[in-house]
Amino acid sequence: MKVLFVKDYAEMSEKGYELIKEIIETKEEPVISMTTGGTPRGIFKLLVEDIHNGLDISHTTIMNLDEYIGPRDAAYTVRTFMYQNLYDLINVQPHNIFLIDGATEDIENEINRYKEILQLYARDIQILGLGTNGHIGANEPGTPFDSTMFLAEHTEATIQSTMKEYNIERNDTPTQMLTLGFTEILEAKKVVLLVSGKHKAKAVRDFLEGDITPACPASVLRNCENTIVIIDEEAASLLDKAKYL
Template identity: 30%
Template sequence: MTVRVFDDLSDLGRFAASHVVEAILARPDAVIGLATGSTPLPLYHAWAEAVALRGIDVSRVRGFALDEYADIDAGHPESYHSVVDREVVQLLGLTPSLVAVPSVLATAAEASAYEAAIAAAGGVDVQILGIGRNGHFAFNEPGSALDSRTRRVSLAPETIADNARFFPSEADVPTEAITQGLGTIMEARKLVIVAIGESKAQAVAAAIEGPVTTEMPASIAQLHPNAVFVLDTAAASLLKRQD
């Protein structure tokens, strides 16, 4: 496990994006796991900057989003179908048909089909991740099995409250979702985990320095052979081993 801490968000974004760019340069049809929310935005902007400045061909890059709200209209501006298209596909110039998002139907059949699609693509080369305030990866809330697969889940109250900023009110936030499981995520060849802000510091410290436990889903990254934590100084502020 590697941990890097940055004072500047632009530097953080460029370092995080370098792992994605490296994978694409090695294989133009690389498979990238896509996270949503505000945390990965510096990475996506730095990736787009690298594409523009270096003339990197991303037309064959394949993508799989981590999760999606259950039973939301896929055309809703805050559905992850819309967010991924707006903040990743259009920004980077990816080929839309090569980027998949879990179905809003969130059925067991749709979950199995998503797992099969990832496997058929050869697995994920680089998985981009954020950490929830309660330590979740994707929508794997505390208590999720470490070997869990893609499935329908209920969202924790903290997650609903945190995501309320994207909706008119907390009452408008969906309460269920479909998410890749922790076991699915761990099969990616590299994890790039981004955390920004003081509100993530407790979860970051527990994930990196605490025990591996289902109550802190992000702690499973300790077991991955190629996990990189990319933090700003606020998110890293509670780490004991600052060196």
Template identity: 30%
Template structure:
């Protein structure tokens, strides 16, 4: 696990975009895993700027999102498909037809979950998975207590998650769905490169548990310690509870040029 600490939160987006751009340079038809939420937006904006400048293209790539609410009608502005279209896909040259999202409106949710797993497998797996992390350590919608071997499935959202997301529903927590479809922790762990971004002091405990804590379902993201290729991008505030901060900074400062992300 590589931990990259930056004083400037904006630099996190540039570094994250570099990981995306490098992946596409090596594999133009790369399969990207896209997260919604505020944390990855700086990465998406930097990639969009690179596309606009003509230095990278997503025309041959495809993408899978992590999760989707259950019960929102198709095209709802707060569905995660709508969000990722606004935040990223509409700003780059990725074919929207190559964007895959879980079906939270399916009549048979378990069958839709199995089908989504099949789509990922048929695409050859995910080359680079972008992730955020919740203050309670959840990754995608795998809330504390989730199985660390879980696959794409329906999950009940915690009340805290619904309260946190109410800001996207005009502050009405009752309008936030109670359930979601999410890639499982086991699904996420099969991606070839995991790129997690976090900022703010409210994420500091989760980042500490992710990087330095024991591997436990109480902090689902902690299982990323077992993945062979993980990059964690954090600002100073999110890194404030890490015990090995000086080492992480030294390791990144002295990283060989050939190593990349």
């Protein structure tokens, strides 16, 4: 695992986007898997700007890490985020858009469908964010490190984070999510974890300096050579920086 320290959210977004752009420009049929929410918004803005300036994504496949269980057009869904922050803002669309269906009535079938897509389209890069309790995707604390795509129950910390991110009431907030498990996440050729903000500082310390344990889901990344972690100053504020020089 490689750790990069950056100044702030803007630089974190730039460094993360550079990795995505390089893959789009150098691979014949690049496959990008994104996360959503506050962490990658800066990356999406940079991607949209570059597409308007001529970046060709017509040969690119874009998929996603997870999806909330709920109506497809709800404010909080990954589908809504992807269209509002990317697909509705560009004239040239990716070659393939693969989204998980969180409105399905057949969870098992949807998991099998998306697993088949993952097998057909090997991901060049998987973008991740870090939850305040150390979760990645919806792999909450306690999720076994050999998890495969599954229906996850949100912890209260994640529910509160979703409420804040999408400005919705508790009763309107989803409590379940279809998510790639650690097995699928780590199958990507490159895994990039982005972390910004003082509210993530404890999670970063637990992730990097605590035990490697399912109690801190992100700690599974520490033994992965294909992982890059990009952390800004506020998120890194509780770390012993000398360990990383």
